[in-house]
Amino acid sequence: MNPLLPFEWILATRFMREGLMQTLLIISGVALGVSVIVFISALISGLQSNLFRRTLDYQAQIVIRPPEEIARTLHTEGDVDWATLVQPRAQRLRSVDQWQTVRKLLEKMPEVVVVAPVVAGAGFVLRGNADKAVNMTGIEPESYLRLIALQAQMVAGSAELGSDDILIGTELGNSLGVGLGDKLILQTASKASATLTVSGIFDFGNKGINERSVYVALRTAQSLLNLPGGATSIELNVVKPFDAEIVAQSISAQTGLDVQSWIVLNAQFFSALQAQSMSNFIIRFFVGLTAALGIASVLVVSVVQKSKEIGILRATGTTRGQILRLFLLQGAVMGCLGSLVGSAAGWAFLMAWRGIAKNANGTPLFVIEFDPMLFLWAALGATLVGTLAAVFPARTAAKLDPAVAIRG
Amino acid sequence: MAEPQTLRLEGIRKAYGVGTKAATEVLHGIDLDIQRGEFTALIGPSGSGKSTLLNLIGLLDRPTSGRLFITGVEAAKLDDAALTRLRATAVGFVFQFHNLLPAFTAQENVMLPLLAARGRPDAVMQERAASLIAAVGLTQWAGHLANDLSGGQQQRVAIARALIMQPALVLADEPTGNLDTQSADGVFDLLRQVNRDSGTSFLIVTHDPRLAQRCDRIIELVDGKIASDRPNKVESAKET
Numbered sequence: 001m002n003p004l005l006p007f008e009w010i011l012a013t014r015f016m017r018e019g020l021m022q023t024l025l026i027i028s029g030v031a032l033g034v035s036v037i038v039f040i041s042a043l044i045s046g047l048q049s050n051l052f053r054r055t056l057d058y059q060a061q062i063v064i065r066p067p068e069e070i071a072r073t074l075h076t077e078g079d080v081d082w083a084t085l086v087q088p089r090a091q092r093l094r095s096v097d098q099w100q101t102v103r104k105l106l107e108k109m110p111e112v113v114v115v116a117p118v119v120a121g122a123g124f125v126l127r128g129n130a131d132k133a134v135n136m137t138g139i140e141p142e143s144y145l146r147l148i149a150l151q152a153q154m155v156a157g158s159a160e161l162g163s164d165d166i167l168i169g170t171e172l173g174n175s176l177g178v179g180l181g182d183k184l185i186l187q188t189a190s191k192a193s194a195t196l197t198v199s200g201i202f203d204f205g206n207k208g209i210n211e212r213s214v215y216v217a218l219r220t221a222q223s224l225l226n227l228p229g230g231a232t233s234i235e236l237n238v239v240k241p242f243d244a245e246i247v248a249q250s251i252s253a254q255t256g257l258d259v260q261s262w263i264v265l266n267a268q269f270f271s272a273l274q275a276q277s278m279s280n281f282i283i284r285f286f287v288g289l290t291a292a293l294g295i296a297s298v299l300v301v302s303v304v305q306k307s308k309e310i311g312i313l314r315a316t317g318t319t320r321g322q323i324l325r326l327f328l329l330q331g332a333v334m335g336c337l338g339s340l341v342g343s344a345a346g347w348a349f350l351m352a353w354r355g356i357a358k359n360a361n362g363t364p365l366f367v368i369e370f371d372p373m374l375f376l377w378a379a380l381g382a383t384l385v386g387t388l389a390a391v392f393p394a395r396t397a398a399k400l401d402p403a404v405a406i407r408g
Numbered sequence: 409m410a411e412p413q414t415l416r417l418e419g420i421r422k423a424y425g426v427g428t429k430a431a432t433e434v435l436h437g438i439d440l441d442i443q444r445g446e447f448t449a450l451i452g453p454s455g456s457g458k459s460t461l462l463n464l465i466g467l468l469d470r471p472t473s474g475r476l477f478i479t480g481v482e483a484a485k486l487d488d489a490a491l492t493r494l495r496a497t498a499v500g501f502v503f504q505f506h507n508l509l510p511a512f513t514a515q516e517n518v519m520l521p522l523l524a525a526r527g528r529p530d531a532v533m534q535e536r537a538a539s540l541i542a543a544v545g546l547t548q549w550a551g552h553l554a555n556d557l558s559g560g561q562q563q564r565v566a567i568a569r570a571l572i573m574q575p576a577l578v579l580a581d582e583p584t585g586n587l588d589t590q591s592a593d594g595v596f597d598l599l600r601q602v603n604r605d606s607g608t609s610f611l612i613v614t615h616d617p618r619l620a621q622r623c624d625r626i627i628e629l630v631d632g633k634i635a636s637d638r639p640n641k642v643e644s645a646k647e648t
Contacts (some may be wrong), residue, residue, distance in 0.1 A: 001530075004528075005528070005529075006527050006528050007524055007526075007527050007528065008522050010523070010529070014509075014511040014512060015511065016510040017511065018510070115596065147495070202554075287531075289592050309509050309510075312501075312507065312508075312509065313509070313520070314468075314492070315466065315468060315495070315501045315503075316496065316501060316520060316521040316524065317492060317493070317495060317496020317497070317521045317525055317573065318495075318520075318524040319489055319492045320488060320489075321489075322524060343451070349466070386508070401467040401468075401469075402468045403463040403469045404470075406503055
């Protein structure tokens with residue numbers, strides 16, 4: 001007997017070794033459940049963070065715009081409204097009022113990572129006889145490139161643009177026949193125009209974006225769109241993307257501006273993420289339940305099989321509490337061992353899966369997110385589930401009447 | 409009174425199914441004293457209530473009415489945990505069947521009551537178990553699993569286990585009922601020897617009149633009442 005082990009541990013390990021077949025079977029059962037949980041969780045969280053990254057790589061988490069202009073009715077006298085038909089106003093391009101002050105305010109907030117002013121508007125790019133309608137985005141490279149992973153999407157040149165530079169998409173470059181270093185004319189509806197040099201070509205993997213988006217320097221866009229010193233929106237990223245809506249609401253409350261988070265702007269995507277998380281949770285719940293029922297049934301049988309031994313133990317001075325702990329311990333140990341084996345097996349599945357599921361070009365089909373904490377939680381969870389599953393059998397064992405148990 | 413009586417029963421009654429129509433009283437008022445060092449046989453036909461009485465004395469069950477004192481402590485006043493402690497320290501058990509835990513060795517089985525009481529194994533415990541194993545003549549079997557021992561050897565281990573807490577009273581329910589005559593004699597001799605050496609009181613339930621004749625006192629239970637309670641002169645020739 002190991003002198004370091006308490007009484008209940010000694011008994012629990014002996015009992016489990018005695019019913020080795022049962023013990024191994026249930027540990028395998030728990031292991032299978034845990035490996036499924038580990039595998040599915042890693043797969044789903046990999047999938048989610050992949051989708052998440054793809055979504056947030058191309059858009060800011062919070063966008064601040066000037067409040068919409070509202071057509072106000074004429075004053076009301078008594079019960080009579082003077083204007084009975086109110087048309088919504090056409091929204092003209094406006095700057096966020098006092099955006100520099102707002103920016104300073106935002107940069108002081110601890111939740112905010114980066115703030116970038118943006119001037120966005122419509123325009124045409126012209127080359128020879130060809131012209132294309134584009135969405136022009138005026139950016140401040142030093143802040144905007146931290147906000148959006150633009151640099152990572154460049155296929156030629158650099159995203160660090162100067163005031164005479166323009167970034168275009170691959171499709172636009174092809175259709176206009178321009179490459180790096182070529183010149184383009186960017187014109188707006190008000191006939192303001194500038195001649196710019198293509199300093200970079202990007203590929204967002206989306207034909208529409210590649211064909212219709214151009215990036216210029218903030219000042220260039222300001223002068224083209226006739227908004228000197230203005231910014232049509234302020235975009236920012238926060239420390240915790242899933243808290244973006246909360247931060248957005250607090251900014252809105254502080255500034256009175258129109259503040260929207262990616263969560264609202266991508267409501268559908270966000271609810272898809274949540275549905276996935278929910279299905280992951282449901283899978284975990286039922287696998288956990290199955291493992292718990294397995295452990296409980298093995299222990300119920302064990303209590304019946306060992307009722308005479310429990311009777312002898314009780315008759316020779318073992319307390320009800322000790323018997324209770326003895327069976328709780330068996331549940332916990334089975335859960336814990338099962339989860340260790342299961343984590344290892346789940347890890348092996350993941351590795352194998354990563355080797356098998358590949359795209360045509362050899363890159364992994366699924367990005368598998370590998371969180372060591374997942375194993376820790378699986379182990380803790382399985383131990384807890386094992387202990388809870390043992391509560392009923394353990395109570396049954398503790399309540400056994402020793403006189404009856406010995407007689408059998 | 410210098411020393412409390414080992415066992416004292418006053419008007420013990422035990423009924424099963426109390427409160428139902430099928431309520432039956434098994435013991436109808438038992439009065440009994442057992443002094444320190446007494447070696448007593450409890451005999452009687454099947455269904456006379458011997459085992460019920462033994463369970464009550466062994467604190468495995470509570471009487472319906474009456475008072476029960478073990479080493480002067482009144483059992484009715486104790487809660488379940490205290491009752492378990494009293495049972496562990498004051499009473500040792502030897503049963504007819506299923507005495508030992510098969511997953512443990514002979515010596516470990518002997519240690520179990522002490523281990524349950526102290527929580528962790530230690531060297532003193534090992535020594536005490538080893539010396540008891542030696543006293544019942546099983547030193548070379550100490551490391552064997554309980555199931556590898558013969559019936560007689562298992563009963564000897566059970567006796568050693570019953571003694572490890574140095575109880576005032578050892579209760580033996582047909583301790584030799586499962587053994588052949590030769591093993592039965594050996595086990596019985598061992599009980600007598602322990603009784604002589606340690607002064608532990610014994611109460612032995614037996615069907616075997618031959619064994620009962622070798623006890624100092626014979627109590628006969630019939631239909632839940634003590635029918636006779638007489639001292640018995642042991643013939644020294646039979647004793648060895």
